[in-house]
């Protein structure tokens with residue numbers, strides 16, 4: 001049996017009849033950059049994310065960059081984020097000339113540990129970028145509280161987490177908030193492998209602040225308004241209409257796909273538990289913290305419940321002998337991935353930041369032990385059973 005990490009062809013089969021006319025519409029219009037197709041998607045993604053404004057941009061990386069630029073963050077400034085994320089999070093900070101300041105992650109979610117943030121805030125700190133890793137929201141309330149107290153901008157890196165929800169105990173009674181709607185900005189990636197993926201690069205910033213939205217719209221066209229008049233320097237950060245047409249079709253299916261990913265996650269959880277791999281300590285399962293923390297409060301958190309506390313862009317186990325297990329699974333025809341093998345503070349290009357091995361022990365341990373398994377919506381229960389059996393076989397050897 002073959003079980004790829006992701007099967008975009010299987011997804012395409014299910015939506016081909018909607019995609020082809022949508023693409024034909026763009027071809028007939030010959031309107032390729034921004035325009036009505038992009039504006040339509042912006043409204044839909046903003047509404048989906050409980051925001052009033054969406055600004056389509058060229059990628060998730062550029063979404064982060066443009067937000068930092070909109071805040072005039074640059075040389076001499078510091079921005080707090082996690083070292084256990086995709087490179088782009090810190091890359092965007094460095095591209096502005098500012099300095100990334102890392103804060104270690106929580107061992108159960110791999111999201112930034114809020115209680116470690118404040119000690120890193122200095123007079124130079126301008127912003128915090130929490131990352132909603134693997135599709136689960138970071139603990140936003142304490143982050144927002146620190147940001148408010150220390151007058152910092154919050155840019156949510158929601159590249160992996162569109163539609164994911166946070167159960168905020170504030171205001172009381174508890175409220176379900178979508179990622180992107182809590183900070184000053186929310187950044188999405190439409191890279192093809194994301195839960196909402198285009199046919200190429202793309203991204204979006206969402207915000208509830210009309211002034212920030214306006215500034216982002218100007219920045220994405222080289223800071224020009226009116227056309228050819230530049231009061232500040234931006235860049236070419238535009239989203240194209242073909243991506244918007246594809247993403248508008250896919251957005252209609254996103255909740256169904258998310259529900260399937262969540263069902264698959266629940267099925268893996270059950271199978272791993274009954275295999276004994278969890279009890280024997282070979283495998284630690286991903287933890288859905290918001291479901292567990294606030295289940296009683298909201299009464300909606302069974303795995304098929306109304307709250308998308310985790311949208312499983314990735315289903316990531318923590319395991320011993322990870323690299324050998326990965327090789328074994330490859331031999332069995334099963335695709336897996338390591339997100340991420342080297343935490344950012346140990347990347348060669350960030351050596352000048354002065355961190356070293358041991359600076360962020362939780363991230364370093366995670367980088368040695370995490371393994372993403374196939375979780376895409378079209379995955380069958382037979383394929384999942386095969387994955388768990390193959391892992392079982394490896395550890396029983």
Ligand SMILES: Cc1ncc(COP(=O)(O)O)c(C=O)c1O
Nearest residue numbers: 059060061086088159189190191
């Ligand atoms: C956490 C995170 N931030 C930013 C990005 C960058 O997005 P893009 O690849 O669209 O530039 C990604 C993409 O993988 C990501 O996972």
